[in-house]
Amino acid sequence: MPAVSMTVNGKAVAGDVEARTLLVQFLRENLRLTGTHVGCDTSQCGACVVHIDGIAAKSCTTLALQCEGAKVTTIEGLAEANGPLHPMQEAFREHHALQCGFCTPGMIMAALDIVRRRGNDLDEHTIREQLDGNICRCTGYHNIVKAIAAGAKAMAKGGARQAAE
Amino acid sequence: MSTTGIGAAVRRKEDLRFITGKGQYTDDVIRPGETRAMFVRSPHAHAKIGGIDVSEARKMPGVVDVLTGKDFANDKIGNLICGWMIHSKDGSPMKMAPHPALAAEKICHVGDVVAVVIAATQAQGRDAAEKVKVDYELLPAVVDPAEAKSGPQIHDVAPKNTIYEWSLGDAKAVDAAFAAAKHVTRLHIVNNRLIANAVEPRVALAEYDAGTDQLTLWNTTQNPHVSRLVISAFVGMAPEHKLRVIAPDVGGGFGSKIFIYPEEVVCLWAARKVGRPVKWTADRSESFITDAHGRDHVTHAELALDANGKFLAMRVKTIANLGAYMSTFSSSVPTYLYATLLSGQYDIPQIYCEVDAVYTNTVPVDAYRGAGRPEATFVVERLVEVAARQLEIDPADLRRRNFIKTFPHQTPVIMAYDAGDYNASLKKALETADVKGFNKRKRDAARNGKLRGLGYSTYIEACGIAPSQAVGSLGCGVGLWESAEVRVNPTGSVEVLTGTHAHGQGHETTFAQLVSERLGIPFENISVVHGDTDKVQFGMGTYGSRSGAVGMSAIVKALDKIEAKAKKVAAHMLEAAEGDIVFKDGKFTVAGTDKSAAWGDVALNAYIAHKFAGQELEPGLKETSFYDPTNFTFPAGCHICEVEVDRDTGKTEIVSWTAVDDFGTIINPMIVEGQVHGGIAQGIGQALLESAIYDKDGQLVTGSLMDYSMPHAHDLPSFKVGLTETKAPSNPLGIKGCGEAGAIASPAAVINAITDAIGTEDLSMPATAQAVWSALMRAQPSHAA
Numbered sequence: 012m013p014a015v016s017m018t019v020n021g022k023a024v025a026g027d028v029e030a031r032t033l034l035v036q037f038l039r040e041n042l043r044l045t046g047t048h049v050g051c052d053t054s055q056c057g058a059c060v061v062h063i064d065g066i067a068a069k070s071c072t073t074l075a076l077q078c079e080g081a082k083v084t085t086i087e088g089l090a091e092a093n094g095p096l097h098p099m100q101e102a103f104r105e106h107h108a109l110q111c112g113f114c115t116p117g118m119i120m121a122a123l124d125i126v127r128r129r130g131n132d133l134d135e136h137t138i139r140e141q142l143d144g145n146i147c148r149c150t151g152y153h154n155i156v157k158a159i160a161a162g163a164k165a166m167a168k169g170g171a172r173q174a175a176e
Numbered sequence: 177m178s179t180t181g182i183g184a185a186v187r188r189k190e191d192l193r194f195i196t197g198k199g200q201y202t203d204d205v206i207r208p209g210e211t212r213a214m215f216v217r218s219p220h221a222h223a224k225i226g227g228i229d230v231s232e233a234r235k236m237p238g239v240v241d242v243l244t245g246k247d248f249a250n251d252k253i254g255n256l257i258c259g260w261m262i263h264s265k266d267g268s269p270m271k272m273a274p275h276p277a278l279a280a281e282k283i284c285h286v287g288d289v290v291a292v293v294i295a296a297t298q299a300q301g302r303d304a305a306e307k308v309k310v311d312y313e314l315l316p317a318v319v320d321p322a323e324a325k326s327g328p329q330i331h332d333v334a335p336k337n338t339i340y341e342w343s344l345g346d347a348k349a350v351d352a353a354f355a356a357a358k359h360v361t362r363l364h365i366v367n368n369r370l371i372a373n374a375v376e377p378r379v380a381l382a383e384y385d386a387g388t389d390q391l392t393l394w395n396t397t398q399n400p401h402v403s404r405l406v407i408s409a410f411v412g413m414a415p416e417h418k419l420r421v422i423a424p425d426v427g428g429g430f431g432s433k434i435f436i437y438p439e440e441v442v443c444l445w446a447a448r449k450v451g452r453p454v455k456w457t458a459d460r461s462e463s464f465i466t467d468a469h470g471r472d473h474v475t476h477a478e479l480a481l482d483a484n485g486k487f488l489a490m491r492v493k494t495i496a497n498l499g500a501y502m503s504t505f506s507s508s509v510p511t512y513l514y515a516t517l518l519s520g521q522y523d524i525p526q527i528y529c530e531v532d533a534v535y536t537n538t539v540p541v542d543a544y545r546g547a548g549r550p551e552a553t554f555v556v557e558r559l560v561e562v563a564a565r566q567l568e569i570d571p572a573d574l575r576r577r578n579f580i581k582t583f584p585h586q587t588p589v590i591m592a593y594d595a596g597d598y599n600a601s602l603k604k605a606l607e608t609a610d611v612k613g614f615n616k617r618k619r620d621a622a623r624n625g626k627l628r629g630l631g632y633s634t635y636i637e638a639c640g641i642a643p644s645q646a647v648g649s650l651g652c653g654v655g656l657w658e659s660a661e662v663r664v665n666p667t668g669s670v671e672v673l674t675g676t677h678a679h680g681q682g683h684e685t686t687f688a689q690l691v692s693e694r695l696g697i698p699f700e701n702i703s704v705v706h707g708d709t710d711k712v713q714f715g716m717g718t719y720g721s722r723s724g725a726v727g728m729s730a731i732v733k734a735l736d737k738i739e740a741k742a743k744k745v746a747a748h749m750l751e752a753a754e755g756d757i758v759f760k761d762g763k764f765t766v767a768g769t770d771k772s773a774a775w776g777d778v779a780l781n782a783y784i785a786h787k788f789a790g791q792e793l794e795p796g797l798k799e800t801s802f803y804d805p806t807n808f809t810f811p812a813g814c815h816i817c818e819v820e821v822d823r824d825t826g827k828t829e830i831v832s833w834t835a836v837d838d839f840g841t842i843i844n845p846m847i848v849e850g851q852v853h854g855g856i857a858q859g860i861g862q863a864l865l866e867s868a869i870y871d872k873d874g875q876l877v878t879g880s881l882m883d884y885s886m887p888h889a890h891d892l893p894s895f896k897v898g899l900t901e902t903k904a905p906s907n908p909l910g911i912k913g914c915g916e917a918g919a920i921a922s923p924a925a926v927i928n929a930i931t932d933a934i935g936t937e938d939l940s941m942p943a944t945a946q947a948v949w950s951a952l953m954r955a956q957p958s959h960a961a
Contacts, residue, residue, distance in 0.1 A: 029299065045204040046197015048427075050375040051460035055881035058375055086197035096195065104191040107846045110680030110854065112194025113376040113427025119195065135894065142889035146881075148375050148428050149680045150850060151857030151918075152889040 020088030057145030067124035102162030181693030214301030221874020226311030238300030245280030273331035287465025353489035357480035376427025399717020470544025513548030557924035629933025640725030640809035675715010696762025721913030733801035813837035826949025855918020
């Protein structure tokens with residue numbers, strides 16, 4: 012089995028994986044980082060979104076071996092241990108943008124990428140269009156849209172870690 | 177109102193673990209020595225099973241065992257059941273076909289399970305499953321419920337694939353009313369088959385401890401105790417006290433995680449056989465062919481009116497597709513959860529409803545958010561809207577003429593509505609939706625080549641499921657009460673053990689709000705415990721919008737007992753008569769004095785037991801209640817949908833959504849709004865996007881998220897949500913429940929709006945761009961380019 016090594020949430024990790032092992036499986040099963048979820052098998056639902064070298068990617072459609080030497084950030088890496096939450100996480104709680112929580116890690120990681128690409132002043136139409144790769148069955152998206160707009164604004168006020176480069 | 181009591185928009189306690197990726201969903205649970213199960217599923221819709229050759233599969237790397245339906249049958253495991261008996265008009269019981277968890281003789285739908293591979297990893301299981309050779313002797317299949325009775329017979333016990341032929345109401349009285357009617361509105365309605373698609377797929381993890389002869393099942397279930405009861409008493413997997421069922425965090429259910437499915441049964445059986453934990457995690461496309469589907473009715477409906485637009489009678493005939501086997505609650509959904517709501521918000525003197533339930537070679541159908549009530553509301557609200565158009569009466573006005581205005585109101589279909597004010601929600605919705613300005617908006621849109629339409633849905637539903645004797649008399653095999661244990665700790669903190677379960681509803685927050693307000697103790701000092709049959713007393717779980725109305729009422733009753741006992745302890749501590757103790761804001765005071773004891777001191781004293789004799793008063797402070805509701809509750813309201821249809825593409829944009837709902841007492845308005853948003857989104861999904869489609873050979877053509885169109889953020893508007901309130905008289909808090917109302921009200925509002933826009937009623941759900949464009953072409957051929 013080939014070996015793979017990468018940095019996940021700032022820590023160097025390594026493992027032996029089959030060539031067909033997906034990044035999401037490596038994260039969940041090898042590293043026991045179970046915050047990243049699998050919700051589908053056709054890359055539609057977005058529950059698996061992580062950041063690879065600072066850019067959002069679906070970890071269900073990425074092979075672990077493709078991430079050799081890469082810097083991966085998962086939901087667990089957003090806030091420092093025992094530190095404050097990331098403003099986007101806070102915004103999701105403040106605006107009741109989650110119910111069952113299963114789509115939430117991928118939704119938050121995708122939201123950060125929207126901010127990276129479209130800035131901190133996001134209107135409703137833009138957010139709704141940009142969430143094309145994320146499915147939520149519980150919230151009807153109404154509060155997710157509000158949370159992302161608020162989280163983006165809060166990030167502009169600074170003082171918090173952005174998504175890892 | 178305090179900042180954390182009843183009515184406060186408290187932010188949720190459970191969010192912390194979800195937003196940091198520390199939730200513990202069933203697939204996150206890992207047991208030492210865990211193996212993975214991969215099911216071998218039939219690719220055919222209807223076939224006899226010849227031989228199964230597992231020899232090659234068994235030799236594959238990592239394979240622990242490969243088990244078949246024959247192995248399962250040899251171990252004499254019981255079948256899965258439907259727990260609600262329905263009788264046909266002729267008095268005969270419903271025809272419940274045997275449903276073994278692993279098929280041995282024949283398979284009845286694509287996805288039916290014939291074998292299971294137990295392997296060290298999922299990948300190895302997948303590789304080995306592909307090597308299992310099954311000999312199928314193909315049989316002809318039937319998928320359309322309208323053709324089921326003349327199609328190939330699927331089960332020996334059900335000639336003409338007929339499960340039951342049921343009815344409700346007085347047929348003769350209805351016929352007489354129709355004969356005397358001035359106007360009759362008739363509609364043919366298809367309520368499209370849906371797939372719940374909670375974002376978390378189903379998971380079952382089973383473990384057997386040979387030392388204690390104990391089975392444990394971690395499962396994505398909405399009702400762990402009910403699962404435990406069915407799996408022990410009916411399936412016979414283990415005695416009830418030797419089976420523990422744990423539902424950890426569950427990622428959405430919407431009904432699909434109520435039922436007892438083959439996979440958890442097989443995992444339990446396999447875990448005991450191989451002596452290692454067995455975990456099954458569904459792929460999404462696997463979920464499509466094994467999770468219960470929803471809806472799938474074909475209906476012919478008629479409404480009789482007099483010369484003034486007063487409703488005289490309604491006559492409904494429905495064929496309900498229950499799929500290849502009867503799922504756990506399937507029989508009740510198109511009968512007692514459907515026909516009993518056909519009165520809607522209206523005073524209709526006579527109603528008659530016939531429902532024929534049939535088998536087809538499709539995935540079993542059971543409750544899905546709303547369970548019968550969306551189907552009923554669609555029938556009623558389409559009939560009313562179309563009648564208004566045919567009689568050229570304003571649709572709001574026609575509704576007002578027929579609203580029930582006095583309560584209690586006995587409908588002709590069992591339900592007795594106890595409280596409501598339908599005019600209030602209609603009035604508020606009309607204002608919020610600015611219906612007055614609609615005609616101008618329509619003219620402006622027309623100048624831009626767009627067609628605007630307005631649709632109403634004044635819905636009512638019955639939830640807070642349910643009074644046990646009532647549902648028992650209707651055939652339900654269980655009571656639908658709920659349980660709560662309130663456990664006060666010596667240090668004064670409180671645990672509430674509830675028989676309900678949360679898969680997104682926020683019970684850890686709302687239940688704590690209730691206790692905090694009642695006991696006057698900090699919100700942070702209260703924990704809610706659910707989802708483990710070892711920890712929590714028997715409860716019926718969460719569905720049917722019952723956790724507030726029934727679950728919280730049980731907590732209130734337990735709190736009553738806690739208060740009574742705590743007062744006794746305080747009386748001893750304060751050397752006063754029990755009748756002189758007043759409890760308010762977390763303090764016990766002797767009336768008319770300044771002698772008091774704080775909650776924390778009373779709790780500690782209850783357990784230290786130094787201040788009273790154990791013979792007079794037992795130590796401890798922990799009380800239980802099993803609460804049986806006295807009636808269903810009846811949330812109701814008015815949704816108004818405004819759409820803009822593009823004449824050239826048929827694409828519908830929802831430009832505005834107004835919902836005004838009456839849920840009685842509200843615990844947390846933020847959570848209630850979230851439930852309404854989510855319900856509306858699912859209803860819009862049904863109306864515009866979603867459809868589970870089978871081809872004539874029984875292949876599920878919409879077999880993954882590639883083809884089954886789930887609502888995305890850009891398909892939906894933001895929602896204007898408002899409330900009116902008439903408290904539910906049937907429970908101590910006055911709560912009606914809110915979890916399903918959005919999904920119940922919304923499809924009718926959408927279709928009413930689109931048909932208003934395009935000027936024809938010839939439109940079925942889902943009203944995709946192609947469906948709407950085709951309807952436009954059929955109605956106005958001169959518009960063809």
